[in-house]
Amino acid sequence: MKRYRYIFRGLVQGVGFRPFIYNLAKDLGLAGFVKNIGEGVLAEFQGELENTEIIDEYIARRLPKNAKIEMIEKFEIKPDFNENDFYILESSKGKISTVVPFDLGLCEECKREFYDKNHRHFMNLFISCINCGPRYTMIESLPYDRDKTSMKEFEFCDDCKREYYMPDNRRFNAQSTTCPVCGPRLFLYSFKKKKHIDGSNMELLDKVCEEIKKGKIVAIKGIGGFHLVVDPYNKEAVERLFQNKKREGKPMALVCRDIETVKKYCNVSKYEEEIFNSPRCPIILFEKKTGDFLHVNGGLHTLGVMRAYTPILDYILAKTDKEMLVATSANLSGIPMIVDEVEAIERLCGIADIVLYHNRKIVRRCDDSVGFVLNNKFVLVRSGRGFAPVTFKLRGKTADKNILALGSHEKTTIALKKEYEVILSQYLGDLDTKEYIDFYESSLKDLIDLYHFDFDYIACDYHRDYFTTSLAKKIAKDQNKEIVFVQHHLAHIYSCMLENEIDECIGFAFDGTGLGLDGKIWGSEGFVIDGADAKRVFHLKYYPLVGGKNAIREPSRVAYYFSNLIDPEFAHTFFGENKVLQQVSKIAKTFNFPLTSSMGRLFDIVGVLLGCGKINSFEAQIPMILESIADKSENGVYSFVMNFNHEIEIDIVYILQQIIHDIKMNEDRGIISARFHNTVAKIVVEVAKVLRENYNKDIVVLSGGVFQNKYLLSKTVSFLEEEGFKVFFNTVFPINDGGISAGQVYYTLQLLKNC
Amino acid sequence: MKFIQKEHGNGGKQTYELINELFKPIFDSEILKRGDDSSIFDLASNKIGVTTDSFVVKPYFFRGGDIGKLSICGTVNDLAVSGLVPKYITASFIIEEGFPIEDLQKIVRSMKEYADIAGVQIIAGDTKVVEKGSCDGIFINTTGFGVCEREEKLPSIEKIKGKQVVLVSGDIGRHGACIYSHSTELGFEEKIESDCAPLNKVINELLENIEVSYMKDLTRGGLATALNEIAQKANVSIYVEEDRVPVSDQVKALCSILGLDWYYLACEGRFIAIVDEKDKNKALEILKKYNKEACEIGWIENTEEKRVYLNTSFGGTRILDMLYYEMLPRIC
Ligand SMILES: [Fe+3]
Ligand SMILES: [Mg+2]
Ligand SMILES: [Zn+2]
Numbered sequence A: 001m002k003r004y005r006y007i008f009r010g011l012v013q014g015v016g017f018r019p020f021i022y023n024l025a026k027d028l029g030l031a032g033f034v035k036n037i038g039e040g041v042l043a044e045f046q047g048e049l050e051n052t053e054i055i056d057e058y059i060a061r062r063l064p065k066n067a068k069i070e071m072i073e074k075f076e077i078k079p080d081f082n083e084n085d086f087y088i089l090e091s092s093k094g095k096i097s098t099v100v101p102f103d104l105g106l107c108e109e110c111k112r113e114f115y116d117k118n119h120r121h122f123m124n125l126f127i128s129c130i131n132c133g134p135r136y137t138m139i140e141s142l143p144y145d146r147d148k149t150s151m152k153e154f155e156f157c158d159d160c161k162r163e164y165y166m167p168d169n170r171r172f173n174a175q176s177t178t179c180p181v182c183g184p185r186l187f188l189y190s191f192k193k194k195k196h197i198d199g200s201n202m203e204l205l206d207k208v209c210e211e212i213k214k215g216k217i218v219a220i221k222g223i224g225g226f227h228l229v230v231d232p233y234n235k236e237a238v239e240r241l242f243q244n245k246k247r248e249g250k251p252m253a254l255v256c257r258d259i260e261t262v263k264k265y266c267n268v269s270k271y272e273e274e275i276f277n278s279p280r281c282p283i284i285l286f287e288k289k290t291g292d293f294l295h296v297n298g299g300l301h302t303l304g305v306m307r308a309y310t311p312i313l314d315y316i317l318a319k320t321d322k323e324m325l326v327a328t329s330a331n332l333s334g335i336p337m338i339v340d341e342v343e344a345i346e347r348l349c350g351i352a353d354i355v356l357y358h359n360r361k362i363v364r365r366c367d368d369s370v371g372f373v374l375n376n377k378f379v380l381v382r383s384g385r386g387f388a389p390v391t392f393k394l395r396g397k398t399a400d401k402n403i404l405a406l407g408s409h410e411k412t413t414i415a416l417k418k419e420y421e422v423i424l425s426q427y428l429g430d431l432d433t434k435e436y437i438d439f440y441e442s443s444l445k446d447l448i449d450l451y452h453f454d455f456d457y458i459a460c461d462y463h464r465d466y467f468t469t470s471l472a473k474k475i476a477k478d479q480n481k482e483i484v485f486v487q488h489h490l491a492h493i494y495s496c497m498l499e500n501e502i503d504e505c506i507g508f509a510f511d512g513t514g515l516g517l518d519g520k521i522w523g524s525e526g527f528v529i530d531g532a533d534a535k536r537v538f539h540l541k542y543y544p545l546v547g548g549k550n551a552i553r554e555p556s557r558v559a560y561y562f563s564n565l566i567d568p569e570f571a572h573t574f575f576g577e578n579k580v581l582q583q584v585s586k587i588a589k590t591f592n593f594p595l596t597s598s599m600g601r602l603f604d605i606v607g608v609l610l611g612c613g614k615i616n617s618f619e620a621q622i623p624m625i626l627e628s629i630a631d632k633s634e635n636g637v638y639s640f641v642m643n644f645n646h647e648i649e650i651d652i653v654y655i656l657q658q659i660i661h662d663i664k665m666n667e668d669r670g671i672i673s674a675r676f677h678n679t680v681a682k683i684v685v686e687v688a689k690v691l692r693e694n695y696n697k698d699i700v701v702l703s704g705g706v707f708q709n710k711y712l713l714s715k716t717v718s719f720l721e722e723e724g725f726k727v728f729f730n731t732v733f734p735i736n737d738g739g740i741s742a743g744q745v746y747y748t749l750q751l752l753k754n755c
Numbered sequence B: 001m002k003f004i005q006k007e008h009g010n011g012g013k014q015t016y017e018l019i020n021e022l023f024k025p026i027f028d029s030e031i032l033k034r035g036d037d038s039s040i041f042d043l044a045s046n047k048i049g050v051t052t053d054s055f056v057v058k059p060y061f062f063r064g065g066d067i068g069k070l071s072i073c074g075t076v077n078d079l080a081v082s083g084l085v086p087k088y089i090t091a092s093f094i095i096e097e098g099f100p101i102e103d104l105q106k107i108v109r110s111m112k113e114y115a116d117i118a119g120v121q122i123i124a125g126d127t128k129v130v131e132k133g134s135c136d137g138i139f140i141n142t143t144g145f146g147v148c149e150r151e152e153k154l155p156s157i158e159k160i161k162g163k164q165v166v167l168v169s170g171d172i173g174r175h176g177a178c179i180y181s182h183s184t185e186l187g188f189e190e191k192i193e194s195d196c197a198p199l200n201k202v203i204n205e206l207l208e209n210i211e212v213s214y215m216k217d218l219t220r221g222g223l224a225t226a227l228n229e230i231a232q233k234a235n236v237s238i239y240v241e242e243d244r245v246p247v248s249d250q251v252k253a254l255c256s257i258l259g260l261d262w263y264y265l266a267c268e269g270r271f272i273a274i275v276d277e278k279d280k281n282k283a284l285e286i287l288k289k290y291n292k293e294a295c296e297i298g299w300i301e302n303t304e305e306k307r308v309y310l311n312t313s314f315g316g317t318r319i320l321d322m323l324y325y326e327m328l329p330r331i332c
């Protein structure tokens, strides 16, 4: 008789791991127990065992699909001869370092039961099992047990109780288990009637379906917040939603029931299909192949679609007989997505027509995740439901110090480095308003509590006017912690280095604007990096950000300035008699506008010149259209000159000259756009080649918001690979400012290595 | 044209001439005329206040004023918002070699003019000439003395409490916009006049009639910075209604073109007053007599955060914090 103790770390709570271990013990005829502990799952197996081979093999073969074991510790202990059965024990709190489970979209089995008239879970609007249902958004504290989730309000009925305690049931120990008898209730509020409407759950839901069919805007409480749902085939209704949300032209996400529907409108790769059907259910930016939904997606070449990840959404799609529905998060300008019904009724008056909500509390706000697939890799643009908290296991030896990183100012996230893990929060938004700052501060407190987190270092951006930077300074002072300031674009590169635990590379960070170490506004930086040693070796030649911060919203100011500089006649015909532009441009001769090397602004300028718009009414609107129009069959490239000063510099004027020339020659704007994209990719390669010569490095890391441009990213990657570089781009942490906090962590780790 | 030369600063004959022929006749102060090493004067009060400030501005002649006027108003206003009645001022000059004497004369005259308007006497002065390139034209330092005439009514930061209202004495950002406009070639300098002015009269009338909890003149960093300083010191939050903040169209237009935020533009003749809700109307009545743009812009709230919030018509509640970089965007 032998007895072995196992400690499992990784994604092992909330994924059916304990029942799996229970079944293992039963199948193999072993005694012992299993229980959740703070740091994972503890199990002890006892029986006529030679060694652990049979257990390990069973685990390897049959591990539940959403579980991920990061580490197993096992050792032989003294047998307990009194024990002859296998038990699931109540959790005991230990050190908290468990991977917190993310929210899982509706699984196939549950979906089948949901529509099965003869099944007890027929029309269970909150159906879930060990493989699906809310997790992160309903956990109040760890370890993951029902009485520490927002499900604790719903006491089991006898049937649910039986399922929950039956080890061979799919709902065995599934904390989200519930049914129509004991589960949450629906409520429906009408703004017009200014009151709640009576009815059973199904009556209310059917009422909602009718309203959607009539073109009404319905706010629906889901997993991580409220959606605004509208019929996308009703153009008037969509238009009304745009107006109410004051988000003219900003693409809205669609939801549908299966990938076949997406395939009707978009090109779908195998990997895209896999992600779509996975329990993560992000909004995937598919490439469109038809001209449909232009009124929904802002006229872009991509369509953001996600799988109906809740029974309610799936039911509405089926009942209304709509292939697709618009499901955009209920976030008004400057205000985070609504998660609470009181707030919904207060704030959505005049925006939605009715509000459908349930009485299960959303513990944590979590927007839908967004991303796209490139080369069989998923590039995150927003970390939210299904991804958050992103947990990354450090393989390499790291200093035992813990780090708190506060991230950027926009699209910000928080990162914790705790022992061997880096944990990235969900998307926390742009920190210009009280509402988002409240969200940020409460999320910070929440993460620290949830993970029982204590830290030695605090990392933040180098820009002193970021809210996060001033908060970091305050925390460092109050709690006497050491603070590390990380330059924005370095953080971008380090975020990707972290994913691959690279210590040295050539890195290109292309994005909008971030404060550089020389006080200028950086945004197209090339670095050579060795540990914490980073040398800036490339950037676009500084140019004036004509119009100051207003140039970001109104890039026609910079575009006019350069047009006028290059070809006044062209500027005049193209922009017409525009007094403001003329004034701004004239002023630039005497007034010291801030200098920038921003790549994002260059995309703005080219976008304006190619008629993609004059104003960015939301971030990167013009560059997104510029990407959309690019003719992907075009291989042409504009020439550019590399000037070797302290750093390699490239003057954008020469490139713009060629673009203006092409425009004047009436060249197709899709071709010009493609040539411009190709040129930027080419710049990366040519610079990288010089750096490989001089620094003997062949790993290239690409990061920063500009690389959300899939066409640019894919071109750059393939150019680089053709030249024999090893190329990395973000596939774990967001490629834009959402990844900054992770980069701040890794930079700090590199610094600590030197100590 | 005559220019300042090194010899004007060497303490010899030329220095003597400059002081006796340029400064003394213009300032025309009994105390100053005595030419003693120290000026001796009376202040019939238990409490006196002192403030000092140095003035560097380019260009030193701007629309609506010059560095001389600024150096008097700045110091007078610092005294006035503290609840003091300004009485005496000292002036100290650092002048770059080669500075036109005619310009110096103009500057000194305008100091005298505004000292008279404000009812203060210039009682001491000093002049140094520095080598070309060591300073940018002319720097002036002034120190002001004021007396406390109503001790019980002295505004103080401790008097600030929740629900009080914040009043501003006129439209904001003119001085900063005016200075910016001089560095452009737009013709804006034709339109934007600095708000530079002494505030002691309006403040005096205000204090005579109502209880003012706290006042602050809006100088460098503008409204946003002043409000943040108050929030920090008083441990409160301040809410400002975006729609209510008075800003002239010209200032708005300039801000749009340069990518600036008027909340951070300097003023040199505006102040904010924090008063009880019940005194608000009376206060506004007085303020409006001096500047019809004066109005109520927000209120005080007792919260832990010590922040300044800007309620926008849509787009949530913006944070109006202090900035390190006036012109650097945060957007990425
Ligand atoms: Fe960035
Ligand atoms: Mg002062
Ligand atoms: Zn399920």
Ligand SMILES: [Zn+2]
Binding pocket: A156, A157, A158, A159, A160, A161, A178, A179, A180, A181, A182, A183
């Ligand atoms: Zn039940």
